[in-house]
Amino acid sequence: VFAAALILSALTALVVAVQLIRMRSAPGRIAMALTLVALAIWAFCYAMITLSPSLDAKKFWLKMENIGILTVPALWLIFTVQYAQVDRWLNKYTGALLFVIPLISLILLFSNDWFHYFYSAVRPASESGGPLIIERGPWYLVAAIQAYLFNLMGMGVLIWRFVYYRNIYRKQLTILIGAVL
Numbered sequence: 001v002f003a004a005a006l007i008l009s010a011l012t013a014l015v016v017a018v019q020l021i022r023m024r025s026a027p028g029r030i031a032m033a034l035t036l037v038a039l040a041i042w043a044f045c046y047a048m049i050t051l052s053p054s055l056d057a058k059k060f061w062l063k064m065e066n067i068g069i070l071t072v073p074a075l076w077l078i079f080t081v082q083y084a085q086v087d088r089w090l091n092k093y094t095g096a097l098l099f100v101i102p103l104i105s106l107i108l109l110f111s112n113d114w115f116h117y118f119y120s121a122v123r124p125a126s127e128s129g130g131p132l133i134i135e136r137g138p139w140y141l142v143a144a145i146q147a148y149l150f151n152l153m154g155m156g157v158l159i160w161r162f163v164y165y166r167n168i169y170r171k172q173l174t175i176l177i178g179a180v181l
Contacts, residue, residue: 006047013040028083035075042068050131055124058132062122066109070102070143073150080154083176084161098150105143118143155180 017036020029045065052058078095081087109118121135155177162173 003047003050006043006050010040010044010047013037013043027085027087028079031075031079031082035072035079038068038071038075040068041065042072050129053129055122058124058129059122062119062132062134063109066106070105070147071099073147073154074098074102077150077154077157080157084157086157086161101143101146105139108137108139112137151180 013036017033017040020033020036023029042065045061045068048061049058049065052061077098078087078090081090105118108115112118117137117139119134119140120137123133125131125133158173158177158180162170162177
C-alpha cells in the first residue's frame, strides 16, 4: 500500500509538471516543473526500493532516488527566487553553482562501493525486504547541510515576499509556505 501511494504521488507530480510546462509563461514555472519531476523520481525510486527483492536492486534504486533527493533543494531555491522575482543574480553560471555539491554527491554516491563517502553501509531492514537501513558517510552531512540551507533560503524568500508585498499573490504565498512547512 505504501509503495502504491508513492507511485501515485509520483504520477501526480508528473501530471502537474506537464500541466505547468503547457501553461503560459509565469515566474518560476519551469523550475517548479523540474522540482516536481525530481520529486517524482524520488517517490518512484523509493517505492521501487521497498518493492525490490534483492539488495543489489535496492542499491540501484537508492542511487536513482538520490538524483531526485539531491536536486530538489537547488531547484526549489531557483523556483522561489524566480517566483518572488528576486532573481537578477541568477544566470546559467550562478544556477550551475547551486548544483556543484549535488553533482559531487552523485559522483560519490555512484562510486560508493569503492569509497563509502556518501553511505558507509547499506543493508535491508529485514530478511524479507522492505526499506533499507543506511549508515551515512562523511560527505552525506555536506549534502544534507546544503539541502537544509537551500530549503531555508527558499522559505525565507517566500516569507520576505509575503511580508513585503501586499498584493493578490499573497494567497498563493500562504499556500506555498504552508505546503513547505
